[in-house]
Amino acid sequence: xxxxxxxxxxxxxxxxxxxxxxxxxxxxxxxxxxxxxxxxxxxxxxxxxxxxxxxxxxxxxxxxxxxxxxxxxxxxxxxxxxxxxxxxxxxxxxxxxxxxxxxxxxxxxxxxxxxxxxxxxxxxxxxxxxxxxxxxxxxxxxxxxxxxxxxxxxxxxxxxxxxxxxxxxxxxxxxxxxxxxxxxxxxxxxxxxxxxxxxxxxxxxxxxxxxxxxxxxxxxxxxxxxxxxxxxxxxxxxxxxxxxxxxxxxxxxxxxxxxxxxxxxxxxxxxxxxxxxxxxxxxxxxxxxxxxxxxxxxxxxxxxxxxxxxxxxxxxxxxxxxxxxxxxxxxxxxxxxxxxxxxxxxxxxxxxxxxxxxxxxxxxxxxxxxxxxxxxxxxxxxxxxxxxxxxxxxxxxxxxxxxxxxxxxxxxxxxxxxxxxxxxxxxxxxxxxxxxxxxxxxxxxxxxxxxxxxxxxxxxxxxxxxxxxxxxxxxxxxxxxxxxxxxxxxxxxxxxxxxxxxxxxxxxxxxxxxxxxxxxxxxxxxxxxxxxxxxxxxxxxxxxxxxxxxxxxxxxxxxxxxxxxxxxxxxxxxxxxxxxxxxxxxxxxxxxxxxxxxxxxxxxxxxxxxxxxxxxxxxxxxxxxxxxxxxxxxxxxxxxxxxxxxxxxxxxxxxxxxxxxxxxxxxxxxx
Numbered sequence: 001x002x003x004x005x006x007x008x009x010x011x012x013x014x015x016x017x018x019x020x021x022x023x024x025x026x027x028x029x030x031x032x033x034x035x036x037x038x039x040x041x042x043x044x045x046x047x048x049x050x051x052x053x054x055x056x057x058x059x060x061x062x063x064x065x066x067x068x069x070x071x072x073x074x075x076x077x078x079x080x081x082x083x084x085x086x087x088x089x090x091x092x093x094x095x096x097x098x099x100x101x102x103x104x105x106x107x108x109x110x111x112x113x114x115x116x117x118x119x120x121x122x123x124x125x126x127x128x129x130x131x132x133x134x135x136x137x138x139x140x141x142x143x144x145x146x147x148x149x150x151x152x153x154x155x156x157x158x159x160x161x162x163x164x165x166x167x168x169x170x171x172x173x174x175x176x177x178x179x180x181x182x183x184x185x186x187x188x189x190x191x192x193x194x195x196x197x198x199x200x201x202x203x204x205x206x207x208x209x210x211x212x213x214x215x216x217x218x219x220x221x222x223x224x225x226x227x228x229x230x231x232x233x234x235x236x237x238x239x240x241x242x243x244x245x246x247x248x249x250x251x252x253x254x255x256x257x258x259x260x261x262x263x264x265x266x267x268x269x270x271x272x273x274x275x276x277x278x279x280x281x282x283x284x285x286x287x288x289x290x291x292x293x294x295x296x297x298x299x300x301x302x303x304x305x306x307x308x309x310x311x312x313x314x315x316x317x318x319x320x321x322x323x324x325x326x327x328x329x330x331x332x333x334x335x336x337x338x339x340x341x342x343x344x345x346x347x348x349x350x351x352x353x354x355x356x357x358x359x360x361x362x363x364x365x366x367x368x369x370x371x372x373x374x375x376x377x378x379x380x381x382x383x384x385x386x387x388x389x390x391x392x393x394x395x396x397x398x399x400x401x402x403x404x405x406x407x408x409x410x411x412x413x414x415x416x417x418x419x420x421x422x423x424x425x426x427x428x429x430x431x432x433x434x435x436x437x438x439x440x441x442x443x444x445x446x447x448x449x450x451x452x453x454x455x456x457x458x459x460x461x462x463x464x465x466x467x468x469x470x471x472x473x474x475x476x477x478x479x480x481x482x483x484x485x486x487x488x489x490x491x492x493x494x495x496x497x498x499x500x501x502x503x504x505x506x507x508x509x510x511x512x513x514x515x516x517x518x519x520x521x522x523x524x525x526x527x528x529x530x531x532x533x534x535x536x537x538x539x540x541x542x543x544x545x546x547x548x549x550x551x552x553x554x555x556x557x558x559x560x561x562x563x564x565x566x567x568x569x570x571x572x573x574x575x576x577x578x579x580x581x582x583x584x585x586x587x588x589x590x591x592x593x594x595x596x597x598x599x600x601x602x603x604x605x606x607x608x609x610x611x612x613x614x615x616x617x618x619x620x621x622x623x624x625x626x627x628x629x630x631x632x633x634x635x636x637x638x639x640x641x642x643x644x645x646x647x648x649x650x651x652x653x654x655x656x657x658x659x660x661x662x663x664x665x666x667x668x669x670x671x
Contacts, residue, residue: 001109001311001342001376001447051295053487058194058361067193068094069154070230071200075186077243078207078224083174085161087186096150100191101157104184104237104363105142109312109350111358111369112427116161116170116185117142123159127152142364143191161186164308171308178244178261178307179206180300180319181214184237184363194361198233204241212243213259215298215316237363238314238351242300250275255296256282262303263324270327278340280390283662285344288386290476291483293352299340303327311339313346315486323551335401335547337392342383348479349382350375356490372424373516374496377450381458382475384451388658395658399644400544402455402528405448406535407559407642410523413576414442419519420449436587440576449524453515455654456527460511461504462653463530470657473503528644532652539609539639555601559640560608561618561633565591569599579633585622592628593621605639612638 058064069092076086093099105115125132125146132155137143146155163185164170173180181204189198206212206224216239218229231239244261248268252258258278262268278299286292298317302310303324312319320343322336323329355375357368384401387393409415423445435441458471478499482489493512500508515521525535537559541549549556554572555565562578563571569591574581594603596619610616617632646652 001313001346001379052482052485054482054485054489055196055487056356056359056361056490058196059365061192062194062361063192064194064197064361067190067198068092069199071189071198071233072203073183073187073200073236074203074205075181075183076205077174077179077181078205080174080176080179080207083163083165083172085163085174085181085186087157087159087161089157089188090154091157091188091190092154093148093152096148096152099146099148099155100137101144101146101188102191102362102364103142103144103188106360106363106365106367107184108238109314109346110427111367111372112431113366114431115142115363119162119164119170119185121160121162123157126156126158127154140364144188157188167308171310172306173308175263175304175306177246177263178242178302178304180302180307180310181212181241181243182319183240187233187236189233189363191362191364195234195237195363196232196361199230200233200236201228201230202236203227206243207245210243210245211247211261212241213247213249213257213298213300214241215239215296215314216241239317240300240312240314240319242302242319244302250278252279252282252299254282254286255294256299257296258299258301260301260303263306267303267324267326267328271330274327274330277337277391280660280662281341281344281386281392284386284389284660285341287661288382288472288475288480289348290480291485292347292480293482293484293486294347295486297344297347299344301326301340311343313343313350315347315351318343318346333547333551334393334397335544335551338383338387338401341386341390341392342379345379345382345386348475349379352485352487352489353479354488354490356492359488359490369424369427370421371491371493371496373420373446373450373453374491376444376447378454380447380451381454381471385657389660389662391660394543395655396543398658399533399654400542402452403535403542403642403644404544405452406523406525406528406644407537408439409445409449409452410525410535411559411575412439412442412445412523414438414440415523416520418442419517420445420453420515420521421517422519434587437574437576437581452524452527453512454527456515456524456530457500457508457511458657459527459530459653460506461500464506465504469504472661474500477503528654529647531654531657532647533644533654534647536643536645537640538643539641541641542643545641555604556641557604557608557639559642560637561635565601565604567601579635580631583631583633585631586624589622589624591620592623595619596621608635609638611636 072090074088103115103117105113107114125134132146134144134146137145163173189195204226208224216228220227242259242261246262246265246268248260250258260268294316296316300317300319302321303326304321305324307321310319310321320339325333355371360367384398388395388398423442426444462470497508528535545556553567557563558575561580562575563580564573565571571585571587571589574585574587591599593599594607597603607618611618614636620631622629622631
């Protein structure tokens with residue numbers, strides 16, 4: 001999953017919140033003792049001498065032999081006042097003539113060309129005391145050609161990464177209290193070489209007193225300078241750092257750690273039961289997949305209103321951000337606790353097992369996103385299941401999320417022309433820019449519709465096998481294979497179908513063709529029905545929608561008038577073909593008055609309810625661009641919010657699906 005998540009239900013910015021006096025088990029690491037943390041990063045049991053790394057073959061156009069020498073990369077991250085990273089990179093060269101260096105463009109997890117090349121400045125190349133001439137390629141602006149004089153054995157590149165200082169400029173990655181160092185933003189690499197064949201040794205200089213965490217090995221700490229062991233460039237890009245003035249770390253067991261930075265130390269006050277739920281997440285995930293493909297795993301979590309939102313997967317870590325009250329407002333923010341399960345699952349689904357055309361040998365080759373309904377869709381399924389099994393989220397919350405997704409796709413006009421598979425290309429097509437009518441264009445529906453399709457697949461397996469098999473068996477057979485392999489095992493559509501058939505024979509190819517690859521697919525409700533629930537509408541929000549509306553300060557009338565309205569009456573979403581759309585209302589319209597009275601949420605609710613008698617119209621004074629008019633949207637259905645209602649009595653298949661798999665006494669459940 002990428003940073004700055006769009007409104008995808010759970011995956012909405014899908015981006016959201018410890019007590020120092022509690023048990024010594026959850027000890028506070030000294031904020032100034034960076035060496036303590038650096039030592040802890042390498043305190044796991046030593047790996048075997050030989051590490052298995054299954055890797056796809058590099059294409060013939062790239063050199064996969066080791067690049068000569070080791071690149072030295074030094075990043076000065078101390079200028080937090082101006083959010084500037086200063087970079088010095090020493091690059092070995094062989095021979096004379098032209099050397100092409102690239103800035104990373106196509107990045108794993110972004111599913112699109114998202115390299116932040118527009119934010120670099122002051123680029124120079126030198127060899128000793130000589131300044132070298134460079135020129136950007138006009139038709140490939142991520143590539144820089146440098147003329148190398150005779151006798152030169154290495155060159156030095158210097159530049160600054162001028163990171164955004166406000167959201168309108170891009171994602172904020174450095175604040176006065178914390179930073180998110182993403183190595184692809186502060187490095188170049190030799191073109192024409194497989195990135196796994198390029199050796200690089202990174203050094204970072206942090207502000208005095210800050211603590212950081214990254215899934216990199218061999219840190220050597222001197223003051224505020226950390227030098228890591230040399231690694232390959234592909235692994236470096238896959239190993240970002242979170243650092244900050246206020247930091248805590250918890251050991252979640254099984255060589256998994258939770259590293260948290262915050263805007264303020266008060267946000268780091270977690271109760272033992274909060275950490276127990278995260279420990280249970282680790283246990284449930286390992287119980288699901290069986291094998292693992294990391295020696296250790298670092299959750300990087302920022303609790304912040306200042307750093308830009310993120311949820312991004314890596315093989316041995318993940319970048320996550322939530323609101324500052326993630327711990328301190330625990331009882332009121334259950335909807336935010338699906339992000340860490342999602343990114344953790346990606347270590348198996350997305351990083352180790354990866355669609356064969358989504359894996360690339362460098363960061364310049366375009367990616368084929370068409371299997372994201374497996375990569376992201378099944379991950380979005382498991383994040384809900386694991387959140388419920390671990391107690392990070394309540395069952396009620398999970399069912400409410402599915403209810404919302406089902407209702408969205410039941411009434412989505414864009415389904416008539418655009419297949420779910422085509423939405424997998426949306427990261428490339430739209431780059432998550434705001435659109436006037438996303439219900440008509442569709443967006444990255446492969447996340448949440450994918451979740452519902454995989455629910456149906458799971459229910460079918462359970463039904464067809466008489467309860468002997470489930471999608472859990474697929475997860476272990478497909479993602480949990482080759483325990484300890486830290487490479488990349490790619491897959492095709494046929495591999496998915498073949499593994500499903502090995503679990504439970506069925507026309508899985510036809511199943512996915514109908515639901516994923518063809519437009520006008522039926523709304524994905526069958527899994528809910530097979531699982532013992534049905535979609536119904538009530539006049540009060542479910543727990544997911546209620547929490548979301550409270551946090552965002554919105555009135556969500558998507559399933560009635562077809563709009564979302566801010567507390568001040570500003571319209572931020574319009575359902576294509578809905579009652580307000582039919583009255584010419586678009587995003588940016590302001591509702592000034594309701595039935596002759598100034599707009600208030602309560603008045604709007606009351607007007608929608610009163611109109612159910614068929615004799616009391618909803619009269620709205622609206623304004624856009626200084627033009628006022630009165631409209632009367634045709635709606636008498638009252639307030640409508642989606643819910644899931646159990647069919648019959650007794651536990652359903654979905655109820656059993658959400659049951660924990662770890663031993664009952666392994667960790668406490670959080671209601």
